[in-house]
Amino acid sequence: MMRAVRERCGADYPILVKLNGTDDLPLRRAATSEELVRVAHWLQEAGADAIEISRGHYESWPGMIQGRYRGFIKASVTVGAATHGSAMRKMAARVVAPVVERVAEWARPPREGFNLPFAQRFTDSLDIPVIVVGGFHTRDGMEAALRSGAADAVSAARAFIADPYLYRNIVGEPLAERPVCGYCNGCIARFSGSRIDCYNPEIRGQREVMLSVVRRRGLSGPGLEPPRHHSANRSQS
Numbered sequence: 413m414m415r416a417v418r419e420r421c422g423a424d425y426p427i428l429v430k431l432n433g434t435d436d437l438p439l440r441r442a443a444t445s446e447e448l449v450r451v452a453h454w455l456q457e458a459g460a461d462a463i464e465i466s467r468g469h470y471e472s473w474p475g476m477i478q479g480r481y482r483g484f485i486k487a488s489v490t491v492g493a494a495t496h497g498s499a500m501r502k503m504a505a506r507v508v509a510p511v512v513e514r515v516a517e518w519a520r521p522p523r524e525g526f527n528l529p530f531a532q533r534f535t536d537s538l539d540i541p542v543i544v545v546g547g548f549h550t551r552d553g554m555e556a557a558l559r560s561g562a563a564d565a566v567s568a569a570r571a572f573i574a575d576p577y578l579y580r581n582i583v584g585e586p587l588a589e590r591p592v593c594g595y596c597n598g599c600i601a602r603f604s605g606s607r608i609d610c611y612n613p614e615i616r617g618q619r620e621v622m623l624s625v626v627r628r629r630g631l632s633g634p635g636l637e638p639p640r641h642h643s644a645n646r647s648q649s
């Protein structure tokens with residue numbers, strides 16, 4: 413499959429493959445890190461340009477993510493991926509929710525770079541660049557991950573949902589008070605049942621303030637420079 417993708421895309425088209433550092437499936441056999449490193453080698457040989465290391469499947473919750481879990485199960489069974497489960501399973505999930513959510517929060521608290529130990533195994537073994545995702549939201553956290561040598565680059569998801577101008581805000585002067593993801597996992601609980609968005613009222617409020625600053629200052633685009641007028645328009649005036 414990887415070879416077919418490479419042939420179709422051409423030699424100079426960048427192909428990045430997201431791969432688990434561990435499958436982390438509870439109570440059943442899943443691919444181990446050693447096996448996944450072997451898969452990464454096959455992908456490298458077949459033409460992948462980089463590998464992004466993540467963790468787990470939707471079935472491995474809460475192994476897939478780290479953060480806070482209060483209200484996670486209720487949101488998941490009412491407006492998230494678990495809405496498709498049977499009424500009995502949804503009821504059972506809600507009954508055990510208080511205990512399961514507390515245990516998950518204790519076992520997998522918010523932490524930047526929680527996939528770094530897995531990424532290290534791939535970096536040690538592969539020639540192509542390794543990218544790592546997992547709880548990053550600060551410049552310090554990202555730079556420390558790169559300095560550690562465990563990965564060549566970092567990526568983020570929830571942090572960008574909370575702050576669409578994350579990159580601009582951490583490399584330059586913040587646009588306003590920066591909305592920092594609280595890792596409440598409200599967005600993960602709702603995925604596949606609701607649109608991808610931040611569902612934390614406090615963070616959403618901060619994001620609205622920041623976006624109003626962007627609108628007021630007439631900023632636009634990824635670099636947020638003011639929109640430029642076409643030179644031809646000026647020469648006509």
Ligand code: SF4
Nearest residue numbers: 593594597599610611
């Ligand atoms: S709902 Fe918002 S604050 Fe909570 S994890 Fe998602 S992006 Fe972060």
